[in-house]
Amino acid sequence: MSIENNNEFRPKIVAFCCNWCSYAGADLAGSSRLAYPADVKIIRVPCSCRVNPMFILRAFEKGADGVILCGCHPGDCHYTTGNYYARRRMTLLFSMLDYIGVENGRTRVEWVSAAEGVKFSQTMNEFVEKIHSLGKNVRLGDLRCKN
């Protein structure tokens, strides 16, 4: 099954999706056959507020080229307030990553409801395209090197 064309950059993209809105939105994208690149792999979490900034850093450090977090729209969180906390945490984290010189297009938050299969697919297509334009992530794998 070795199909890897070494010339072609295939990014590793982790998508954290909340169970109630975005994961269902991804399911809807699937059942509506709305394609997006296979580079995106989804991890299901109960709520966007479950995503520890550490998970995102971990993904980058392990070689992810992009990390996207999808949750319910503000005001629609299944747990009432989870996405508000997630929004603040991610804003600060993304700002910090930008500050240390990690290209800010590698991280993204998008609010996708259970009914927005189209938006989910569009978002993923856009995001993959963005990561393609940024190329391989080397910086977060290489923040501290002793030479």
Place this chain on the structure above:
Amino acid sequence: MQELVSRAKELLANGTVERVLGWKAGDLPYNPEPAYFYVEEDFDNFVYNGFCGANLSKYMIEASKMEGKTLVFLKPCDTYSFNQLIKEHRVDREKAYIIGVGCKGKLDIEKAKKAGIKGIESVAGADMSDACDTLTFQTIYGEKTCAYADVMLERCHVCKGKEHVISDEVIGESNDTKDAERFAEVEKIEAMSPEEKFAFFQKELSKCIRCNACRNVCPACSCRKCVFDSTKFDSAQKANVDSFEEKMFHVIRAFHVAGRCTDCGECSRVCPQGIPLHLFNRKFIKDINEFYGEYQAGADTDSRGPLTNFTFDDVEPSIVTERG
């Protein structure tokens, strides 16, 4: 300084406090260290001068578990840390007798050394009773002087102010030492290109030897067990073999204390490698102020921290991309 000692002795003698938390002279003229004082004789070693940068708030976590009250000397900026610890139920206000001490700016001996002042045998001009405008060093190469402000810690140039936000009494005068913009350094980095930013931090972080001094001194890093020592995150200290921890330690540490960090600057002060660690924390503080309104951790003991709060109209994370 004598005023502090006599008041401390008095409070010990009348039973108000069981012990005193202050600074004692170290083995060099410029490295006093935190210490407990129990009886009169202990005070022979007591010192309070421009080199007493150490923030004693964090020691009050352990002192809060001891019998009776502890007298603790807190500089104005230290009191923010103490307040924050009260908010987080880490210290017991009832177990502390706080004497707010005056502060005329604390010193960074490394700056003196960099200025060529080496072989220091003694220092004058840094006592509480001094004006603290000029320092006179007796060195093995003779006497050297320099302006006090030139040897001041970075944090004192962006001093939060002379007010003690919590205390039982205040002794001593403070100087206005603020002569720089708090966020100027952060702004300088923000203005860099991504490549420059990365190069800057890569260079700084590559100096880190993971001695954990920053973590150990930080009043916000007061967890009973640090996540970096816990197996729960698979990030435990495994003789520095885990590359994740190696690379991300400072970013994660800064995030852990975001919204709780009072910007006391202890991390940068104690770093043996001279990494400007406060630049991480201060970036979070700057963002918090810009995005969610001015917030000073430790200014009070009951408000909600910015990361445990929200409004419907908070900025979206895409702001980071949008502002370019």
Place this chain on the structure above:
Amino acid sequence: MQRIGVFVCHCGSNIAATVDVKKVAEMALLEPGVVHAEDYQYMCSEAGQARIQAAIKEKNLTGIVVCSCSPRMHENTFRSAAEKAGLNPYMVEIANIREHCSWIHKDMEEATKKAVILARAAIAKVNLNAPLKPGESLVTKRALVIGGGIAGIQTAIDIADAGYEVDIVEKTPSIGGRMSQLDKTFPTLDCSACILTPKMVEAAAHEKITIYTYSEVEAVSGFVGDFTVDIRKKARYVDSDKCTGCGVCQEKCPSKKSLSEFNRGLNTRSAIYTPFAQAIPNVPVIDTDACIKMKTGKCGICEKVCQAGAIDYQQKDEIVTQKYGAIVVATGFDTIKLDNYDEYAYNQSKDVITSLELERVMNAAGPTKGHLERLSDGKHPKEIVFIQCVGSRCADNRGKSYCSKICCMYTAKHAMLIRDKYPDVNVTVFYIDVRTPGKNFDEFYRRAVEDYGVNYIKGQVGKVIPQPDGKLLVQGADLLDNKQILKEADMVVLATAIEPNPDVRKIATMLTASIDTNNFLTESHAKLRPVESPTAGVFLSGVCQGPKDIPETVAQAGAAAVKAIGLLAKDKLLTNPCTAKSDQLLCNGCSTCANVCPYGAISYEDIEVNDHGIRETRRVAVVNSALCQGCGACTVTCPSGAMDLQGFSNRQIIAEVDAICR
């Protein structure tokens, strides 16, 4: 070390056509902990489940991964299958290789590669799973129905007939909703009031039903089986217990200039009013914006004329707090605002009206006493033009993308009724398509065309231009004859799109029920769970879920009632065991987690701990697992990492991340 079994489903050709399922099983066997892997046609089938159960027993599996459709589909199926084979149901993980893989990718190699990675992530997670046991919570045997239209009334009656207490909360002064505003109903031309009023009376008289009219839901807390709801009963300024409904107050009220909401603003009402004659309750309310007594302190005529002494200007809003096991949303719809459709001259001419306004015009209790007349001059119209799809099926963002579903049929009804009553009136209908799916619907439409001579033109209207003589010039296109049409009309009726009641957003937020881009409430599954919200214990009735006509609404109302009854019939519910848990040895007791907990599930206790020989009293967080809903907000805010979420632990998620990025 776990002993893990991996089961790869073909889902017929749904998965197998794009994913090499044998390869996925083969690759899974290489993963740590995996001792068994197989593929099968339909894992969810009885035979598929039997294979899983056999493997669990034969190979002493401690955890399984099913590579199949979304966990939202069959997680429960596989969990209970595993449980029957003696495995803890929470030792089951699903790798979604259908919705997230085979259905969106075309290239088999690529899809297979992704499926392998998704399986690998699930295996990495299940390696760290721990058996969990659900707790139990009690069910409050009372239902709340939000909205007192036909949907809410029907749901309430059905639930009450099953023996459970039901409260209806209705925002307006009377139950009845949109249906009470309709004149006749398709496809049988029943008088709307004649069939609705008995239902209203039945609901009001039902011993198990309590109706709160002129009331709104103010706050909702709790969760399935145990919601606590604050209901604001707005002050009516009339004592419902004393009022006899005689109506004298309304007759004598000197303030009669307020637009009648019930008649869509086509005529006026008094400041003290009941919206319509058959209102339930037949108790008026005082409109404080119009009441002279409220505004100036002078007047008080209603108080003087009320024989029953029911007027009470001092009445205050009242908050009623009640517990419910189930909540049904039946908030209905309104027609859209026509501000974006200036071309139809709705705001310029009184003779351009919406279909709902026409219902009032045709109704004997309406502003014209049921006479068809122009609202501008009262003249009898000779030419009426109906314009379909005003704001429906709209490609741009001026209107709604969806079909409002009811307009084709009610327009046929209007056309037929007008032609029946006034054979001298010509009726023309401009349409995009005529959609008549429904029992006896197409027959109904054909009668309009064939028996009543209604002129249907396929084409849209570009403009309606009011003429100086009061006529309306309609510019349209006839797509079948491919020609432009200019038609003079006396009245134009717009089949205005319907949209969910604007208040539904607020209610959805309170209920944490999800809502789509058009503000319709989202159902749990578009086909298989159409009346359940994804939020457990919240059900959907009527147009709040999507456009529908009366028979569909009533059917769905009954379905929502059955789902609510199914819940209320249970004494206890199993609670989600994926709750937060605090490690007491790590906890700082800092209270940060309690600050972000939306359920107040975290409290603090002083406990005696022995941490490696050091005994001390510590303040630590304790999670009430009955209250915790498992969002995980606390886990991230916890500085020490003491707080973790069972079933979605830090280590589990990190293992998934690592597996994907490997």
